[in-house]
Each structure stands twice: as structure tokens, then as C-alpha cells.
Amino acid sequence: xxLAKIRVDGERRxxxxxxxxxDKQVAxxxxxxxxxxxxxxxxxxxxxxxxxxxxxxxxxxxLKEICGQKGEMLNTSPNLKTGWCC
Numbered sequence: 001x002x003l004a005k006i007r008v009d010g011e012r013r014x015x016x017x018x019x020x021x022x023d024k025q026v027a028x029x030x031x032x033x034x035x036x037x038x039x040x041x042x043x044x045x046x047x048x049x050x051x052x053x054x055x056x057x058x059x060x061x062x063l064k065e066i067c068g069q070k071g072e073m074l075n076t077s078p079n080l081k082t083g084w085c086c
Contacts, residue, residue: 001019001020001022003017003018004016004017004018004019004031004034005017006031006034006035006038008035008038008039008042009039009042010042011038011042017034037049
């Protein structure tokens with residue numbers, strides 16, 4: 001199995017990404033695509049991967065997560081009242 005170690009210009013640390021392939025040519029192609037994606041993110045041509053992944057999720061899921069977090073906050077603070085999520 002191949003493991004990519006990359007650092008694109010503008011990044012400070014080296015990232016290790018498991019490529020999960022055993023064929024050398026496939027690993028090289030995945031590495032090329034990974035570097036290309038990182039460079040596009042760094043230069044603002046595409047949003048960060050976490051943003052792209054979040055955009056694929058339903059709004060309902062995001063609202064449920066927010067309401068759960070608000071509920072946790074509300075349970076720990078006696079001054080806040082529930083309402084908009086419930």
C-alpha cells in the first residue's frame with residue numbers, strides 16, 4: 001500500500017495521506033490529483049474539502065447538528081431559553 005507525503009508551496013507541514021492502492025501507477029495518478037486539488041484550494045480556485053463535503057449534506061442534517069449543540073449549551077446555562085430549534 002502506498003502512502004503520500006506532500007507539502008504544497010504555501011503549506012508549513014507535511015501531510016501524510018494513505019492512497020489505499022497497491023499499484024504504483026495508480027498511486028502516482030492519485031498523488032497527482034491530490035496535489036492538484038491542494039494547489040487549487042490554496043489559490044482559492046475551489047473551496048476547502050470540508051466546505052465541499054458540507055455543501056453535499058442536507059440542510060436538515062446541519063440544522064439537527066446545530067440544534068443538538070444549542071441544546072447542550074442550553075442545558076449548561078440557566079440564563080438561556082430554548083425555542084428556535086425545538
